Amino acid sequence: MTPDPSLAALSDRLFSISVALYSVAVLAFCAQLAFGRRPARTPELVAAGAGAPAAPLPPEPVEPTRSRRWGQIAVSVAVLGALTHVGVLVTRGLATGRLPWGNMYEFGTAMVLVAVVSFLVFAIRVPAVRHLGAFVLGPVVLAMVGIGLFLYAEAGPLVAALRSSWLAVHVTSAILGFGIFFVSGIASMTYLARSRYEAKLAEGTARTDSILARVPSAATLDRVAHRTAVFGFPIWTFAVIAGAIWAESAWGRFWGWDPKETWAFIAWVVYAAYLHARTTAGWRGRPAAWVNTTGLVVMVFNLLYVNMVSTGLHSYAGLPK
Amino acid sequence: MTVTAPPRPSAAPPPPARPSAGRRVVATLLHWWRRLTAMRTAIVLLFLLALCAVPGSLLPQRSLSKNNVTQYFTDHPSLAPWLDRLYLFDVFSSPWFAAVYLLLFISLIGCVLPRALDHARALRAAPPPAPRHLLRLPDSGTLTTPLTGIAALDVVEEELRVRRYRVVRRTGTSGPEVSAEKGYLKETGNLLFHLSLVALLLGLAGGKLWGYEGSILVTEGQGFCNSFQQYDTYSSGPLVDGADLTPLCVDLHDFRAQYEPNLTASSFTAKIGYGAPGQTDTDATIGVNSPLRVDGDRVYVTGHGFSPTFAVTLPDGTKFTDVSVPFLPTDQKTMSSEGALKLPDLGAGKDKQLALQGLFAPTGLVQNKILTSVDPRPLAPEVAIFAYQGYLGLDSGIPQSVYSLDSSAITRGQLTKVGAANLTLGQSMTLPDGTKIGFTGFKEFAALQFSHDPGEYWVLASAISLLLGLLGMLLLRRERVFARVTPASDGGGTVLTVATLTRGSGESGPRFAALTDDLDAALGARASKPEVPPRDS
Numbered sequence: 001m002t003p004d005p006s007l008a009a010l011s012d013r014l015f016s017i018s019v020a021l022y023s024v025a026v027l028a029f030c031a032q033l034a035f036g037r038r039p040a041r042t043p044e045l046v047a048a049g050a051g052a053p054a055a056p057l058p059p060e061p062v063e064p065t066r067s068r069r070w071g072q073i074a075v076s077v078a079v080l081g082a083l084t085h086v087g088v089l090v091t092r093g094l095a096t097g098r099l100p101w102g103n104m105y106e107f108g109t110a111m112v113l114v115a116v117v118s119f120l121v122f123a124i125r126v127p128a129v130r131h132l133g134a135f136v137l138g139p140v141v142l143a144m145v146g147i148g149l150f151l152y153a154e155a156g157p158l159v160a161a162l163r164s165s166w167l168a169v170h171v172t173s174a175i176l177g178f179g180i181f182f183v184s185g186i187a188s189m190t191y192l193a194r195s196r197y198e199a200k201l202a203e204g205t206a207r208t209d210s211i212l213a214r215v216p217s218a219a220t221l222d223r224v225a226h227r228t229a230v231f232g233f234p235i236w237t238f239a240v241i242a243g244a245i246w247a248e249s250a251w252g253r254f255w256g257w258d259p260k261e262t263w264a265f266i267a268w269v270v271y272a273a274y275l276h277a278r279t280t281a282g283w284r285g286r287p288a289a290w291v292n293t294t295g296l297v298v299m300v301f302n303l304l305y306v307n308m309v310s311t312g313l314h315s316y317a318g319l320p321k
Numbered sequence: 322m323t324v325t326a327p328p329r330p331s332a333a334p335p336p337p338a339r340p341s342a343g344r345r346v347v348a349t350l351l352h353w354w355r356r357l358t359a360m361r362t363a364i365v366l367l368f369l370l371a372l373c374a375v376p377g378s379l380l381p382q383r384s385l386s387k388n389n390v391t392q393y394f395t396d397h398p399s400l401a402p403w404l405d406r407l408y409l410f411d412v413f414s415s416p417w418f419a420a421v422y423l424l425l426f427i428s429l430i431g432c433v434l435p436r437a438l439d440h441a442r443a444l445r446a447a448p449p450p451a452p453r454h455l456l457r458l459p460d461s462g463t464l465t466t467p468l469t470g471i472a473a474l475d476v477v478e479e480e481l482r483v484r485r486y487r488v489v490r491r492t493g494t495s496g497p498e499v500s501a502e503k504g505y506l507k508e509t510g511n512l513l514f515h516l517s518l519v520a521l522l523l524g525l526a527g528g529k530l531w532g533y534e535g536s537i538l539v540t541e542g543q544g545f546c547n548s549f550q551q552y553d554t555y556s557s558g559p560l561v562d563g564a565d566l567t568p569l570c571v572d573l574h575d576f577r578a579q580y581e582p583n584l585t586a587s588s589f590t591a592k593i594g595y596g597a598p599g600q601t602d603t604d605a606t607i608g609v610n611s612p613l614r615v616d617g618d619r620v621y622v623t624g625h626g627f628s629p630t631f632a633v634t635l636p637d638g639t640k641f642t643d644v645s646v647p648f649l650p651t652d653q654k655t656m657s658s659e660g661a662l663k664l665p666d667l668g669a670g671k672d673k674q675l676a677l678q679g680l681f682a683p684t685g686l687v688q689n690k691i692l693t694s695v696d697p698r699p700l701a702p703e704v705a706i707f708a709y710q711g712y713l714g715l716d717s718g719i720p721q722s723v724y725s726l727d728s729s730a731i732t733r734g735q736l737t738k739v740g741a742a743n744l745t746l747g748q749s750m751t752l753p754d755g756t757k758i759g760f761t762g763f764k765e766f767a768a769l770q771f772s773h774d775p776g777e778y779w780v781l782a783s784a785i786s787l788l789l790g791l792l793g794m795l796l797l798r799r800e801r802v803f804a805r806v807t808p809a810s811d812g813g814g815t816v817l818t819v820a821t822l823t824r825g826s827g828e829s830g831p832r833f834a835a836l837t838d839d840l841d842a843a844l845g846a847r848a849s850k851p852e853v854p855p856r857d858s
Contacts, residue, residue, distance in 0.1 A: 237787070241784045248777070249612055262377055265371075
């Protein structure tokens with residue numbers, strides 16, 4: 001099918017609009033952080049941050065109205081951005097008459113959308129998580145700009161190997177898993193900064209005007225990271241299994257240590273280690289958060305290195321030569 | 322990353338005599354077994370496994386492409402042999418990779434089997450007695466009711482049974498109590514997940530031991546039978562007996578590649594006939610993403626290409642038509658292909674053997690006498706060939722590629738270039754000795770692969786049960802509820818202490834609040850209807 005040029009152009013325009021809306025949301029999230037009042041010192045936060053996951057959460061400090069209002073504005077703009085972001089993929093899909101994740105540009109765009117949506121679900125349900133907005137949407141804007149600049153591919157038909165219903169199953173679940181792990185990784189990275197800040201707070205050496213004073217407590221961050229990883233892990237497992245089933249009918253074997261397969265396996269093992277680490281004495285807290293951060297690094301490496309540098313069976317990224 | 326065992330309580334008073342050597346060995350073994358099966362060891366082994374897989378994706382692997390490994394040896398002549406000694410070109414079949422995953426699986430089995438036994442016991446056992454200090458549990462609280470203690474526990478038991486808890490009533494030292502538990506499936510899922518991993522590895526190993534695959538290029542109108550002698554390349558597990566291969570033959574009737582207007586390949590289909598030797602009369606169409614599946618064996622189309630055909634007329638007038646050989650595509654976008662046609666028997670004697678080497682372009686474009694292909698479809702086929710005469714070395718015993726001439730023979734002067742030309746269909750060139758070579762046409766060939774993996778369905782079933790176990794393990798909750806009654810201090814009524822213990826995702830606080838609200842409501846309803854006879858339990 002020949003792509004529809006006007007729809008494809010609309011998709012590209014929506015992409016720019018989404019980036020702009022996300023940028024505005026980042027500014028609003030920053031304003032929320034900037035106008036937040038200094039929280040009262042709460043040393044018990046520290047104990048909970050390092051303690052068992054089952055421990056009840058300490059209450060988050062009450063937020064001043066101005067800051068909360070900025071948070072609401074930020075979330076609304078981000079939701080608007082997510083809607084136009086959905087539009088990018090829908091118009092691409094309509095323009096090409098296929099699922100809009102057939103090359104790296106489309107895969108990356110969809111993955112970032114999943115990350116935004118899974119963050120927004122949290123942010124709407126747990127207001128404390130909104131303080132994480134700048135840290136999630138900042139990388140999202142950077143990722144979108146990078147995807148637009150370096151990975152852009154014209155709307156076009158799929159190569160023969162991708163014309164299978166397994167595309168819908170395997171790639172969709174990989175996108176979902178990646179997007180959710182993205183939020184999980186950001187939460188763990190923020191946790192690493194915040195838990196160090198809380199340790200300093202306990203010693204009395206922390207600066208109370210630090211931006212870290214306004215991000216959610218380490219216990220909340222740890223829980224966000226864990227819950228997203230718990231949600232993402234079965235999806236990623238399913239993505240790998242579905243990929244193996246597809247590979248069996250497309251490439252003649254279900255597993256062949258193709259570079260992408262190898263890195264998907266490495267990521268799976270790292271996330272398995274994270275889930276174990278979080279319930280193992282001596283690994284809880286910061287070590288586990290480092291494992292989760294490693295997991296995100298592996299996922300990003302798998303997306304960029306394997307498609308752009310190494311040659312394997314997954315190399316139909318549709319990159320501009 | 323250091324792993325240290327937690328300080329164990331030192332064994333009670335020092336034994337009077339040194340334990341026997343046998344005991345000490347057993348104790349040491351037990352110590353190491355405990356270390357190996359500890360969770361922190363498992364985490365380190367998981368990391369090690371991930372780390373060990375990394376070189377397998379950064380360095381060329383023999384299992385993926387022997388050519389890339391050879392190329393690496395050429396590019397890094399001093400480094401490559403050292404890497405090879407460390408099995409870095411065969412990472413996934415190397416002893417150290419195997420050591421890590423075997424250790425991991427022993428650790429896993431050592432961890433999971435005792436847990437499975439415990440769980441089997443727990444499934445039959447009653448929920449454990451309530452802890453003495455219920456209010457120390459993370460989710461706990463008290464309710465007061467005018468009911469008697471026994472009647473209040475009746476209400477609690479009823480409410481919990483409705484919620485499908487397993488409930489037991491006891492009279493503990495601190496008073497009558499209720500213990501309840503549900504969510505045993507969570508642990509079942511956990512065990513299922515880990516045992517499925519073991520099953521998956523066994524299936525994988527079985528497939529590697531008894532499986533094989535072979536690849537062959539088949540030109541339209543030809544076929545092959547499943548035997549190692551026929552394949553261009555094959556690999557087989559150590560327990561495969563070449564005589565036991567499935568007797569299956571495949572004939573390629575027609576191959577078709579289709580393209581989108583922007584020349585993206587849209588489909589490759591091969592019309593084939595298959596069956597037992599001599600009976601290849603069952604027809605099928607196979608293509609990308611749709612292999613032929615017969616009794617656990619699979620036949621795939623893994624690629625395609627063109628075989629240009631030539632007519633050679635010797636100076637004495639002898640004519641050979643339809644001389645053809647597959648040219649391998651070097652660019653999938655334009656199907657520009659390279660190959661070599663070796664004709665050891667056509668020349669006059671051993672030193673006058675004839676060979677053609679060159680390029681086939683399905684749609685040729687000649688610029689400055691250089692032929693390139695501009696379209697993958699065979700719209701205007703053209704070849705650029707070099708003709709060589711001399712000794713081909715096919716009977717020298719030194720293996721050489723079917724798809725190219727031995728370049729060292731050319732540099733040594735055993736083969737001399739005697740002509741070069743770009744030929745479109747029907748054109749021909751004449752060599753200095755009068756031999757005439759004409760480009761008469763082309764055929765399409767398909768790269769077919771025959772695969773046999775007896776472990777495949779076992780692995781699939783393990784993967785599915787692994788996923789189910791994972792879902793049960795991560796999404797279900799295991800909850801214990803304890804309740805105890807004590808008479809209220811002011812005389813009238815009862816104080817009911819309730820506590821829950823939760824393992825699993827989600828917040829336990831709101832659910833505990835909901836449970837106590839429901840209990841409170843049920844107690845209130847029962848208290849307002851005193852005519853209900855007490856249970857006779």
